[in-house]
Amino acid sequence: MTSSTVPPQPLVQRQQSLSEQVYSALRRGILNGELAAGSRLIETQLTKWLNVSRTPIREALRQLQKEGLVTTDTSGLQVTTLSATDAIELYDCRLVLEKLAVSAACERASQQQLKALEQYVIQAEAKDPQNFDGSTLLELLDIDYQFHHLIAESSGNRRLVSLLDQLFDAMALLRIQTLKQNPSVLEIRLEHRQVYEAIARRDAATAIAQMQLHLLASKTRVVEEIRAHQA
DSSP: OOOOOOOOOOOOOOOOOHHHHHHHHHHHHHHTTSSOTTOBOOHHHHHHHHTOOHHHHHHHHHHHHHTTSEEEETTEEEEOOOOHHHHHHHHHHHHHHHHHHHHHHHHHOOHHHHHHHHHHHHHHHTSOGGGOOHHHHHHHHHHHHHHHHHHHHHTTOHHHHHHHHHHHHHHHHHHHHHHTTOGGGGOOHHHHHHHHHHHHTTOHHHHHHHHHHHHHHHHHHHHHHHHHHHO
């Protein structure tokens, strides 16, 4: 009897289900400001916008509610609007977690991770705050996220990364709400460099202090902008 061999397993890429595609589209629309904070999410309008039936829309909206990006009231569903109190709570949580992350990153960050952090700093510094348009703001938001996410990854603490990722979505929603009124809220360039340089020197005490200064300054800018806009 001749033997047979099993051929190498082919690379099969799993396609997203329709519900996953709708979820991704709505989530992206919320986090880039296309679906503005407080705007109503009406199923019939969303089905026309995305050219799908109501079932995947409803499934996606349920998931977004679980993540806090969509809320409901007596009038129906809407994109979550975050208050000054929400902002304070989010930043307070970030302060605790990111001080832990940056301390561990000073000890564990690889040379490759340090180089990547430096590139995010350089990319942010290349943006001119006097000429911010919508796309530039989204780019800067992404750089800000990538910088902080990489610090968390550099800590080597997977649970810490997971906890911070839960906060980062809410933070993105918060920042997009405030940036349209005042782009200077996202003035992160000098603050990021100071944090990076401390990590590169493996100076945990300075890195913790600089991260705290950075987040407190960002917290002040965001909270003041929310209060001014809601006044």
